[in-house]
Amino acid sequence: MQIQLQKHTLALRHTFSISRESHDFQDTLIVGLNLNGHTGFGEATSNPYYKITVESMMSEIEAVQKEIEAYDFSDPVTFHDFLKAKGLSNFALCAMDLAAHDLYGKLKGKPLYELWGTQKDRYPLTNYTIGIAPVDEMVSKMIEMPWPIYKIKLGTEDDVAIVRELRTHTDAIFRIDANCAWTAEETIQNAPLLKELGVEFLEQPLKADDWEGMEKVVHQSVLPIIADESCIVEADVEKCAMHFNGINIKLTKCGGLTPALRMIRKGKELGLKVMVGCMTESTVGISAIAQLLPQLDYVDMDGALLLKKDIAKGVEIQENGKVIFPELAGSGVTLI
Structure with a gap:
């Protein structure tokens, strides 16, 4: 097996702002795994909040590259165990794991959702994210991209007023993400006002470690509460079940599709709503998320839609949110 590592800097259509940061570009690592004439592609983006850079991920992988290339690849799960034992960060693990799953599907000649025993006839629609900005800019972004579901990033002094103004311009479903x-x-005070404005749920309103506050919120909020920053890895799912109504799984944070599949199963066993989110990935990462769609209640996979220019082909998302799955096996990815 051969490894290819590529750094790309993705330019965004608009400045993307959340409560703690803003950016116009997103650095991302693309991993290619070549075996028997097939190439699987994976991706993980850099993230200052978690102190992850493309260079740090590349250094991790290059330190064990010879061992990886000598590995007798048979399936993604045992390969993930092998990589985890090498001490890779979850972000580097994700890039490798996504590539391994794509490669495995291509070797088997089937899309991943089919290998997992699911069908693509029913799936949730992705939201389209509107980052924090002056309210007229947020309205302009909605008008530019008419969509059935919007995720609205908040964390300002006028959050309810912003949602009230946005509501005058669309009948779409709103989801609110305050990013801690x-x-x-x-949260408890805002929830009934936001519910009246057509908000479906609140995502991670409190700081990730404010478990006491979240337990109070989950019992008093009139809107469902979805964990994001509080739900990073598999061990977090059970704790979140006592403090949230659902979980948002990020492949980069948990280490790829392999642990995400286990987190989905565990979440459902505990009665949680299950969502998978993105980190402004290209179509490489988004196509991997799309393979999980039949198993999800909600999804946030608009990353590639936020880019000025994509670097890959795979899943396509139409203006009504409908997903066109690629004919190619695996996650169906090819680089442009």
Whole structure:
């Protein structure tokens, strides 16, 4: 097996702002795994919040590259165990694991969702994210991209007023993501006002470690609460079940599709709503997420839609949110 590592800097259509940061570009690592004439592709983006860079991921992988290339690849799960034992970070693990799954599907000649025993006849629609900006800019972004579901990033002094203004311009479903910017009291007070404005749920309103506050919120909020920053790895799912109504799984954070599949199963066993989110990936990462769609209640896979220019072909998302799955096996990815 041969490894290819590529760094790409993805330019965004608009400045993307959340409660703690803003950026116009997104660095990402693309991994290619070549075996028997097939190439599987995986991706993981850099992230300052988790102190991850493309260079740090590349250094991790290059340190064990010879061992990886000598590995007798048979399936992604045992390969993930092998990589995890080498001490790779979850972000580097994700890039490798996504590539391994894509490669495995291509070797088997089937898409991943089919190998997992699911069908693509029913699946949730992705939301389209509107980052924090002056409200007229947020309205302009919605008008530019008419969509059935919007995720609205909040964490300002005028959050409810922003949603009230946005509501005058669309009948779409709203989801609110405060990225840890609210207190328990703010969340409980805002929830009924936002529910009246057509908000479906609130995502991670409190700081990731404010478990006491989240337990209060989950019992008093009139809107469902979905964990994001509080649900990073498999061990977090059970704890989240006592403090949230659902979980948002990020492949980069948990280490790829292999642990994500286990987190989905565990979440469902515990009665949680299950969502998978993205980290402004290209179509490489988004196509991997798409393979999970039949297993999900909600999905946030708009990363490639936020880019000025994509670097890959795979899953296509139409303006009504409908997904066109690629004919190619695996996650169906090819680089442009």
